[in-house]
Each structure stands twice: as C-alpha cells, then as structure tokens.
Amino acid sequence: MNPNWKTFLSTEQAAFNNDGDIVFPSISSDSEKQIFAVSDLAVLTVTGKDAAKFLQGQITCNISDISETQSSLGAFCNPKGRIITTFLLVKKADTFLLILPVALLEPVKKRLQMYILRSDVQLTDSSNELCLIGLGYPAGQTSGPALPEPLFATVQQDAVFINLSTKQNRCLVISAPETAQALWRTSVGTQGFQPQDSAQWRYLDILSGLPWLTPETSEEFIPQMLNLDKLGGISFNKGCYTGQEIVARTHYLGKTKREMFLAECASSAAPEANTAIIDNSTGTEQSIGTVLMAQSWQNVCKMLIVLQVSDTNDYRLALKNRDQDKVTLLTL
Structure with a gap:
C-alpha cells in the first residue's frame, strides 16, 4: 500500500489490523452511501507493444473486448486448466490493469514472466502507485461520478471507475494516491459517504459471487x-x-x-x-x-x-x- 495513502487513511481514523484489514471507528453501517479502502486486492500493470497479444495467449477473457469503457472478469490458468488467479481486467490508455488478490500478485507475476520470452511486455506490481477505493451507492441512484453499466468502466479525472453490480450498486475505483485522497475527502466531506471496514467490502464481494482465490485455493478449480x-x-x-x-x-x-x-x-x-x-x-x-x-x-x-x-x-x-x-x- 502506498505510504502516503496509508498515512492519509490514518488521519481519517483508520486502523490497520495485522491481517491486513482496514477498520474505522464504530459508526452506523446502515448508511446507503459507503466508502471503503480496499486492502485485499492489488494491481498488476501490463505494458509494452506486445502486451495485448501476450495477455490474449494467457487469459480466459478476450483482450479484444477490453477498452476504457469495458472491463471484464477473467482468469489465468495453468496448463491443466486450473485457475491460478481470477482478476478484473481494465484498460487505461495503453496500459492493462489486472486487479487480483494481494496474496497472489507476486506468484502470478513470476508465473506470467515465464511466458514473456522475447516479447515487449513489462509486468509491474503497482500496489504502491495505485489505490483501490470501493463506493456503495443507494439503490437506483448515484452520487458523485456517474456509474457505467455492470462491468463497464469509465475514466474520470485520472481515475478508473468500474461498476460491479446493479443490484448492490457498487463501484471500484483505481487511482493515484493524490486522486484517491481528493475523492475520499469529497465523498466523505460533502457527499455524505461513511467509511466502512474493508472486511465489509469482501463480504459484499461474496454476495455478488465474485470468486477471489487465495494461495490455499489457487490451482484447485477450472x-x-x-x-x-x-x-x-x-x-x-x-x-x-x-x-x-x-x-x-x-x-x-x-x-x-x-x-x-x-x-x-x-x-x-x-x-x-x-x-x-x-x-x-x-x-x-x-x-x-x-x-x-x-x-x-x-x-x-x-x-x-x-x-x-x-x-x-x-x-x-x-x-x-x-x-x-x-x-x-x-x-x-
């Protein structure tokens, strides 16, 4: 996690547990506007002139469908078809962003590195350069940035917004630390969003059926x-x-x-x-x-x-x- 982002969250009364969860003081969880500092996911960036071709040969979703307005779930499998990790794939300019569990980022990076050979592809752990924020909106309406359709993406003010679900009306935001801090201040200070624990975001992922893996479950399922x-x-x-x-x-x-x-x-x-x-x-x-x-x-x-x-x-x-x-x- 970016140290400036962590320091900022501390000034917002966040506490950091040993298990990596981010906890805020006990406040009402019934608020329809909620904001989360997502701690169990990270970003692996893929760049280079051969990045699209490289990813197309490694992942289950179609790289040709991915743009700044369209994201996708996907998986990276071993040769036996077993999932090493699932991910959300988005694109910003010429860079592909893979959002995946923190615990699997380094093993996945090393595994993908084996397939690059002479291709012009760079894999970068961007955990210290990019922040992840979760937003929960009231059903049927939005506050702040307009939400795209489910799994569609939009780039606004140097941040990528991915709508995860219409039923839950949740949005995942990927941005640089400075943009993340500004978004947090605006959301909490003027738009009435209430900070919530990162564990609740994981709970909502489960209700949405988003199948994140761990080192214990990696390479177990097709x-x-x-x-x-x-x-x-x-x-x-x-x-x-x-x-x-x-x-x-x-x-x-x-x-x-x-x-x-x-x-x-x-x-x-x-x-x-x-x-x-x-x-x-x-x-x-x-x-x-x-x-x-x-x-x-x-x-x-x-x-x-x-x-x-x-x-x-x-x-x-x-x-x-x-x-x-x-x-x-x-x-x-």
Whole structure:
C-alpha cells in the first residue's frame, strides 16, 4: 500500500489490523452511501507493444473486448486448466490493469514472466502507485461520478471507475494516491459517504459471487466451477491460451463435476479457505466440497463454496471438523 495513502487513511481514523484489514471507528453501517479502502486486492500493470497479444495467449477473457469503457472478469490458468488467479481486467490508455488478490500478485507475476520470452511486455506490481477505493451507492441512484453499466468502466479525472453490480450498486475505483485522497475527502466531506471496514467490502464481494482465490485455493478449480462462464469471464471463440483445451472441452461437454454456490454458516466465525464441507445425509464424513472464501459481518457468515453437482441439490451440509456447523445454500 502506498505510504502516503496509508498515512492519509490514518488521519481519517483508520486502523490497520495485522491481517491486513482496514477498520474505522464504530459508526452506523446502515448508511446507503459507503466508502471503503480496499486492502485485499492489488494491481498488476501490463505494458509494452506486445502486451495485448501476450495477455490474449494467457487469459480466459478476450483482450479484444477490453477498452476504457469495458472491463471484464477473467482468469489465468495453468496448463491443466486450473485457475491460478481470477482478476478484473481494465484498460487505461495503453496500459492493462489486472486487479487480483494481494496474496497472489507476486506468484502470478513470476508465473506470467515465464511466458514473456522475447516479447515487449513489462509486468509491474503497482500496489504502491495505485489505490483501490470501493463506493456503495443507494439503490437506483448515484452520487458523485456517474456509474457505467455492470462491468463497464469509465475514466474520470485520472481515475478508473468500474461498476460491479446493479443490484448492490457498487463501484471500484483505481487511482493515484493524490486522486484517491481528493475523492475520499469529497465523498466523505460533502457527499455524505461513511467509511466502512474493508472486511465489509469482501463480504459484499461474496454476495455478488465474485470468486477471489487465495494461495490455499489457487490451482484447485477450472473456470466453470467458479461460474466464470456465467459471469462473462470466458471467451470460447478467442483462440488458444494456457489451459484453453481443458476449459473448452468442459464447455462443449456441457457440464462440470463441481459448481460454486452462495451459502451461510450457522456459526458467525468464518471458516478458512479450503475448509472441507460434508453432507450429513450420506451418513459419512466424506468431503463433497470446500470453502472458496468466507467473511463474517454483523454476526453473520456468508461463504462462496464449491460443491459436487447433485441432480436434486438436496444436501444437509456442514463444515467438517467445525462441530458440524450447519451450512445453508442461498440464492446467488
């Protein structure tokens, strides 16, 4: 995180936990205008005259669809079609920005570096140069910068705005520290936005079905298992990329063995990523799925979980080795 941005947030009464979360003093979380300093995502920039061609051969989405007004979810896979990381891909001028989990940025950068060879491509960890802000708006209206349609982007005053969801009316902003500070001051000081903890932004990502990975879940799932096909994160007519054969074969077979679901845990304590899930209706403790990501907020734990596909979806789910904490499937 940029040190000037961190210092600024401290003057705004932010506290920084050891787990990387950013916490603000207890204030009403019922405000319809909310602002977040997003701490668990980072930015990898890709530049150079061969950047577009290079990315086209490595990612699941179509680089030809990406512009300053159109972003996309996507994934970078290993040769077996397993996702190393998911990301949001946006473009600003001639630079591509990949927003991905902080914990996976360096491993992904090293992995991509192996494929560059003699191409004119530069990969840069821009975590210290770019800040991420989340904005939550009242349903049906905006305040401040006009929101584009979902997963569309717009560049305003040296910042990139990405609308993540019409149902939640959320926007992710990418900007330099000076622009981020100005946006924060205006949003909080004159537009009535209330700062909220970064953990709440992660909770909202889960409700949106955004499948962020961790080192524990990296290279465990093919893209369709995380609903990337339904989220527009896979192009099936763009040509070859790393892992494409497995992804395409799964698509044309028309089914996957596992699928991602939104779920709620009976306990307010969030389980770790990769925690096993069992089906009590089978009378065994054999795992039928795992936790992809989980976050507790206001004593409620929401999770994205990946389960073996059932014809009936008639499960009696519980977290293994967690005193059989009950897991309830919700509508995603």
